[in-house]
Amino acid sequence: MSRLQGPSLLKRKRPDSNSPSVSLTEHERLLYDLIQSKQDMAIWTRDMKRETNLPDNVVTKSLKSLQTKKLIKEVVNIQNKGRKHYIATEFEPSTEITGGTWYAEGNLDTEFINFLKKHCVKIIYEQKVATLEGVLDTIRRSRAFNIEFTTQQVEEIVNVLVLDNEIMEVKSNGIGEFGSIPVGRVCYTCTNKGGNKGEPKIGAMASIPCGVCPRISLCTPDGIISPKTCVYFSKWLDF
């Protein structure tokens, strides 16, 4: 953040003021100009102190007063949630700061994401096979959301569904279900889970206590943790 103009800017007092008519102290003005110069990127308090060379208490006080005058606002930077960032009120924080559509107040908006994920799965399930554009189109037409999604956003959701093993990528062969899709195009279809209530198949290892045991590396035939004394085993074999 120090890569902008640097101290030279700070020494100059800006005569022009399209800025609010509210009178500002010298320090407040200095800070406000700095914050404003960062535009939608916002600035961290520590960086302000470094760039203005103002003592801590002055900065804190000025920031408070600027906030009450509604000239600046605090924003959460998802890269560093612990660090206080400020931005001039006329700017909306950039997506780099907010994390984009998937974030709400600096946190991952899991509720929204899950809702959208479910919606996409439903679309793909109903259409049997769907291309990315097909999914996007259906979402747009459904009007279930008041946000306009971009192709990239839907792609991100679809990719995560692939990683969830909810859907899988297939290439169209132009036959049967793929009839309407050009040969070779990537499409998505729901994974076959063998009617297991939507849960993926549990492997041989994952279905026994040892497969998921957090202590397996400490378990030895005659040790303190052993198959004879194992509490997980006892629980498992409690008939």
Added chain:
Amino acid sequence: MVTEYGIKFTVNLINNHFGNLVAKVCENLLRRGPLNLQLIVRYTELTPQQVKNSLLILIQHNCVQAFSYEQDGGLEDGPKSNTQYMALFNNILHRMRFSKFLEIISREFDDKCKELLEGLLQHGRLTLKQMVERAKDMAERAKSRKIEGICEDLVQESLVKLLTARYVERCPASEPVLAARDKEETPAKKRGPKSARTAEESQTLEQRVLAAAAPMGAQRFSAITNNESSVSRETSTDDSPGMRVGAKRKYDALELHIEPAAEEEEVVLWRANFEEFIRCLRHKACIENVRERLDDGAATVLRAMLEATRSFENKVKTEKSVPLSLNNIFEEVMKSEEGRGMTLDRVRASLVQLGCSPSARGTDESYKIDLKKIIELAQNDEVESIVLKRYGRDAYRMFRLLSKNGCLVETDKIANTTFVEKKDAPKILYKLWKDEYLHMEKLVVAGARQSQFLLWKVNKPCLWKHVLDEMFHAALNLSQRVAYEREKEKEFLNLPVDKQIMSQEERLNRLKSVRIVLESSLLKLGDAFMLFHDFEESSLLKLDDAIMLSHDL
């Protein structure tokens, strides 16, 4: 891939089947690699007689193969120090799959064949004469007296059937001689989980020994012996192989127990051909995996393809199925009941589903299926399901991302792609790394502000080995728990009746359920071993048949 717990598990198997002396000999051979008799005696601290008897049992059951090196001159101190004994890890592991092998036979053949194989599995190696005697015994026990001649004919007929299907083979040479040039690299090689590379080297030694011992191509499955009549003169009983030979001349005491007869006439020993069973199980696993992942149609097509080309592929772990033309595939699909309803278009669609596009060979389009890929997917499924169960949904997504990408990915990028909270991502990744599920690299970028990035990836060869070792560990635990439950039961039965908390019946029912759970889990784990161990390694078979692979149908 022989891992630490792999050794522990197989030694435990041997201990359960043949007792602790045999297990001790076996463990030393597994850990130290091929050894001669004196060294085994020294390491095990058993008497030479005990070691000899143990080795005889292990050889009889195909768990140890003897071999020797070509002699350069008279510098060696006599032939007795020259015979090396090598434990065959795979064959020991196969002992837990006998029930599966029998199931295959009983599905494909009649009861007579099943009985014959049962005999071979129980006794390791048998002559025709012994098989006939066994069949007679069985018939007598079943009180259905049959004329001896018929019995012999029946046994021979079954044997020929199994030989044709390659489920039974002639035993390998008892002590093949290897060329001397490799002598230096072999003696007393340490085989441990830490020395993955040496383990691999000694595998090539294992391959060489097995190749040298294997009967010549045509002979291996040929029922014709030079003198079948020798059977009648051969009298050994299988249950005490060690007794007679133990007293023999010292230096070749470890030859097979039929050695005395061999001086006069050649006696042919037969055994189950594990390779064929594994190949069969591999195909089955592929078909079932396809059925689960795709649908019944794809599974039917794959099965038809594998069945049609069965006689043409002779490697255990073929990477790709033999190319077949669409017409041939269709013809084969029609043979099975579930395939009768499929149209040519449906078959073609299934082939595309299976991921194979036609390659033009001559005028006809021909298809082959990437079996290795199917196995890989099944392996992924198994490991991913462990990750899901052990580390949760977020970890599962992250792991799948890295597994798919196959290259290093930075923490934040992982978090973004998988929709995991930025502060949680490093924690989850760290946990996976600590348990050896991920590989991590630090990247320090010196710029205006020095920053450090963490990059992660799934290192499959390493991870697969780790998972396999954990599976062996789990299997060892299961079998020890079974033993423990049995012991507990015995203790309980010794208590006076008034002190018994539960009724006898309740206890027995409980024990039964416990054993069913434990043993069925063990069987399932056995399948997983195959996936990571037996289906993976390069083939041990001769290459002469590989020419047939290119055979165009």
